[in-house]
Amino acid sequence: MIVFAIFFLFPIYLLLITALKSFDQVSLSRMWDLPTSLSFESFDRAWNGGDGVIGMRGSFFNSIYLVFPATIFSCLLGSMNGYVLSKWRFPGSDTLFTLILFGMFIPYQSVLVPLVQVLRTMNLYGTIPGLILVHIIYGIPITTLIFRNYYATVPTELLEAGKIDGADFFGIYRYIMLPISAPGFVVVAIWQFTSIWNEFLFGLIITNSPDKRPVTVALQNLSGSQFTQWNVQMAGALLVALPTMLIYLFLGRYFLRGLMAGSLKG
């Protein structure tokens, strides 16, 4: 068990010790050794740039700026869809649900060509709002799935009681379902935040200028060139990993629920 734990942790060990070394301490033959003194130079370089490195600060804030609206809107849409598809079934609603779900498994390569064309005509290509829109739309399947499963556990009697009290379709949603939806929202929001933060392909395709890049694309560019300042790369990787790692550390339970929902059989 401990052997496996070492296998899972040693890349993080390497990231940490390398990122905490100062530039003159970095030597390839000592790459696995602990730093002799702590230095935050690498983080400073990865964050602010300088000496041929494009700092990741701008990209970090791009990602922040895109991840919140995209998460919030995909949660809301998922909640509405989940409500209808679990409690107001109509003929064909299960087929419709299956058709929506398929959208989360497709290789996104199969939509990229028209996506770029359509975003161009909407003047959203190369912009962060364009990327937000894309994340909202392709987030619909998973958010719908999680909310539908969550609302399916709400007893139908609760809705019947609402109807007797005179609540209509929206009234039931607003005054009965939404107030008990908080745990569902937490699971979906954490899942969406993590996936959108970590996403790479859409970011790469849709943002064509360096100042619009999300953080994963910036990290790939930082390390993609023939650039050998490993300590700056490792510091950059840690900066990218930090927000989702913090979420995992403190809210891992909810993250796991989203993860299991994604396999459809959790």
Next chain:
Amino acid sequence: MAFLMILPSIIAIAIFVYGFIGWTAFVSLTAWTGIKPDFTFVGLDNYVTVFGNGRFQTNMRNTVVFTAFFLVTCLVLGMLLAVMVDSRVKGEPFFRSVYLFPMAISFIVTGVAWRWIFTPGSVPNDPTGVNLLLQRAGLGFLQSNWIADNRVIPDWYPDWSKTKLGVPMAMVPVIIAAVWQMSGFTMAMYLAGLRGISEEIKEAARVDGCDELGVFRYVTLPLLRPVTLSAVVILGHISMKIFDLVVSMTNGGPGNATEVPGLYMYTQVFSANKIAQGAAVAMIMLVLVALLIVPYLRSSVSKEVE
């Protein structure tokens, strides 16, 4: 009323998933090369070109190799971890969290870290990364060129193939990184399965004279078969789509030795401007994924309805 509430989502999915797939399918039947759209109909020409192309055959070889090794390793390791965690040893929540945390980080972060670990340095005297560890452990003979290794083993090159068949050695580090990232997820699935098996069934088997190994072999394993099926579908479709990790670790290199269809499609469309051919590659990927996912999706949803 109910329909009105989900209408925006239905329209969005109808256009951005099904409409766009239809459009990609259409583009794949045209002659579109270059910046300007060219919708001259050419039938299946692009598919013929792509399948006859050595580079795409290399892609398919890589997908098969990657999928096979990735799946088997994830399933075995995931099962092993789940059984160990399920035995409720001391510190079980800690170990479970450790095994699962790579799921929370980006494939790009994983790729950057593992790329450095598998950068060979100059073998044998001035090694870096894992080669350096091997040298220090006195296992220098295990040193290898890892992500820079252009060998294909067993390097079978039959007449009907335009690519060398076998395992591209540079793919091995990518598979290890992918297993590192995804085996915790497999563990979580198996763990959920294990916790769903009632103690009475196991006890009944023990009464019938099974030892612990027999209980595992004849009771636990068969009951976990649905979990294995789910894991195969989920991991299998991920490996058919793998893109981020390959880009950040090898970018398809050395040469095209580790290139996968997702990356080939990207370079065809966004660097080489061969839009129609890229669309054909995308459609092939979609069909492969659909063959795996659609039956699974239908059985999942219909089972729920019962």
